Amino acid sequence: MKLLALAGLVVFALTFATPATAGPFEDAESALERGDYVDALRSMRPLAEHGNVGAQYDLGLMYYHGHGVRQDYAEALRWYRKAAEQGNTKAQYNLGVMYAQGQGVPQDYAEALRWFRKAAEQGNVTAQGTLGAMYAEGQGVPQDYAEALRWYRKAAEQGHALAETDLGVMYAQGHGVPQDAAEAVRWFRKAAEQGHALAEYNLGVMYAQGQGVPKDYVQAHRWLNLAAARFLASENEQRANAVKNRDRVAAKMTPAQITEAQRLAREWKPTPPTSR
Secondary structure, three states: OOOOOOOOOOOOOOOOOOOOOOOOHHHHHHHHHOOOOHHHHHHHHHHOOOOHHHHHHHHHHHHHOOOOOOOOHHHHHHHHHHHHHHOOHHHHHHHHHHHOOOOOOOOOHHHHHHHHHHHHHOOOOOHHHHHHHHHHHOOOOOOHHHHHHHHHHHHHHHOOHHHHHHHHHHHHHHHOOOOOHHHEEEEEHHHHHOOOOHHHHHHHHHHHHOOOOOOOOOHHHHHHHHHHHHOOOOHHHHHHHHHHHHHHOOOOOHHHHHHHHHHHOOOOOOOOOOOO
């Protein structure tokens, strides 16, 4: 069995701005939240044109997703840039995503990295984790495991499940830090307890192989079973690996042990993230 690591940039969901003041912007934001895109656009555009940073961000989001307008990456990029240049970290992050994916602009990892860094340095936890991934993969910057570790840790210590998982992989593989299976297990567990499928899978593998923890087939089956159920439909390969390795573990277990592992998986509930 092998641990699964993330390959390349991971793009997170784009979300609407949080209303900060009462008035026209709050009304426009409410229209967005209830899905009244026509009303939202009518109210949002003049606010954005007059420099309201939240409106600029939301207008970019509407063009990105095609909410109330024809989907237009170039327009999304234009409005994200306006908000990003005013220091909005969500806009900075999303601008980085568009450069990394080549959406509305030629793909440019170096430019993506620049915007991710701006957001990360202001404390945006998603950008911090993504910046770590770019250093780990050498995208837009020479590969640098020490820098990857630094940014992963910043995000992981705020309870970011993906960064916790990536930090665990770094410890398991000895990238940028002495190899430490027990520390890898610690970070995998933090993310797995939040319901992160990749962390659940990796934690199951560690239990199956007795790396960083005593070998425990019941726990291995439990976590691999949870991972198999939580991988998305688009993650067919990861799901197949989880099922295959769960079944390999099951072949070494008694019927009573399998029943116990299934009970543990059935009764498990995710716990919310906490800052470390």
